[in-house]
Amino acid sequence: MARAWVTLALLGMMWNMCGMSASAQEQQPVVQTQNLQIQGKIVSTAPDHFVVQTSDNKQISVYVNPQSKFTMNNKAVSYADLKAGTSISAGYVMQGDKYYANTVVVAPAQAAPVQPAPGQAPQVKPAPQVLPAPQVQPPSPAPGQTQQNLQLQGRITKTGADFFVVQTPDNKQVTVYINPQTKFMLNNQAVLFSQLTVGTNISTQYIVQGDRFIASNVILTPAQAPPGPQPVPGQPLPPPKPGEGKLVQGEIVRVVGQDQVVIRTQDGKEVIIYLNPQTQYQSGQFSTMQPGVPIGVYYDVRDRRFLARRILFGPRR
Numbered sequence: 001m002a003r004a005w006v007t008l009a010l011l012g013m014m015w016n017m018c019g020m021s022a023s024a025q026e027q028q029p030v031v032q033t034q035n036l037q038i039q040g041k042i043v044s045t046a047p048d049h050f051v052v053q054t055s056d057n058k059q060i061s062v063y064v065n066p067q068s069k070f071t072m073n074n075k076a077v078s079y080a081d082l083k084a085g086t087s088i089s090a091g092y093v094m095q096g097d098k099y100y101a102n103t104v105v106v107a108p109a110q111a112a113p114v115q116p117a118p119g120q121a122p123q124v125k126p127a128p129q130v131l132p133a134p135q136v137q138p139p140s141p142a143p144g145q146t147q148q149n150l151q152l153q154g155r156i157t158k159t160g161a162d163f164f165v166v167q168t169p170d171n172k173q174v175t176v177y178i179n180p181q182t183k184f185m186l187n188n189q190a191v192l193f194s195q196l197t198v199g200t201n202i203s204t205q206y207i208v209q210g211d212r213f214i215a216s217n218v219i220l221t222p223a224q225a226p227p228g229p230q231p232v233p234g235q236p237l238p239p240p241k242p243g244e245g246k247l248v249q250g251e252i253v254r255v256v257g258q259d260q261v262v263i264r265t266q267d268g269k270e271v272i273i274y275l276n277p278q279t280q281y282q283s284g285q286f287s288t289m290q291p292g293v294p295i296g297v298y299y300d301v302r303d304r305r306f307l308a309r310r311i312l313f314g315p316r317r
Contacts, residue, residue: 036093037205037216038062042086050082052090055188062090062099072106081106089205150208152176156200164196166204169287176206176213186220187277195220201285222278237296237312245300245309248273252293261289261308263297273297273308284313 040054049063070077082088087107092099152174158165163177184191196202201221206213240247250265259275281288289295294314299306 036099037089037091038099039089040087042082042084042088044084045082052088060099062092062101064101064104068101068104070104070106073108077106150206150213151203152206152213153203154201156196156198156202158198159196166202174213176204176215178215178218182215182218184218184220187222191220222280240298245298247296247298248306249296250294252289252291252295254291255289258286261295263295271306273299274305275308279308280310282310282312284311288313 038052038054038060040052040060043051043053043059045051048065049061052060052062054060064079068079070079070081072081082104089105089107090101091103092101094100152166152168154166154168154174156164157167157173162179163175166174166176168174178193182193184193184195186195196218203219203221204215205217206215208214237247237249248263248265248271250263250271253262253264253270255261256272261273261275262270263273264270275286289311296312296314297306297308298310299308301307
């Protein structure tokens with residue numbers, strides 16, 4: 001009888017061990033990948049996700065949850081503001097095979113351009129001056145704190161094996177570190193970290209880990225044209241060189257957003273000049289464009305727009 005009880009006890013222990021092993025195999029942790037980025041244009045939306053078309057024409061479904069945050073112009077907005085055609089930049093994590101957004105930055109809508117009559121320079125109605133958005137300066141994180149999707153702009157003053165130093169517009173020196181996931185872009189094309197040389201203007205997106213700023217995306221500004229002649233009020237510039245487009249010269253009336261400047265020519269006409277990442281600035285930069293500054297623009301006409309190729313600044317009168 002005693003031997004039978006021992007046999008039953010051993011069988012019971014074996015049964016419990018098998019059950020515990022099966023339970024442990026079923027409870028596998030969900031692997032999440034953090035600090036990923038996606039940019040593109042909204043194609044469609046649904047109650048719990050939206051579809052993004054990336055720059056390489058891939059369509060990706062990104063899901064939202066109560067923790068997802070949405071901002072536009074540094075202000076909180078709602079998920080309902082994500083419409084088809086809206087440009088966004090999102091930080092997300094992977095849960096299983098799904099993308100879950102934690103932060104979504106909505107790009108402001110661009111105003112419709114004023115179309116000129118055939119053969120006439122484009123005209124604009126007086127509008128309030130729109131100044132460039134203020135630069136976001138790096139915060140001072142608390143020990144052990146992590147912050148994501150922050151922005152920094154400035155000029156490279158030093159580079160190292162795994163970092164670069166940026167001088168901001170208010171002359172602060174900020175050290176930004178890189179890792180294998182950091183991406184570098186110039187004219188919408190991927191480049192290497194070695195192209196961040198001293199004097200290069202950059203705009204970077206970064207996160208704060210502990211007391212370090214870790215870059216996720218770095219956008220290089222195209223190099224400026226070498227020094228040359230500057231426009232002087234009342235004095236014409238040299239005619240365009242072959243392949244340099246056409247020339248318009250005058251005085252800045254106002255700056256509209258980040259991609260338009262209105263100038264008044266010497267015969268009193270107002271002309272809208274459109275800017276793009278390929279526009280070269282000589283004797284100044286975008287922030288130099290202020291009302292009253294003499295300016296000369298070599299431009300091309302495309303889709304009835306004046307697209308600036310090279311901009312020269314002169315001293316105020």
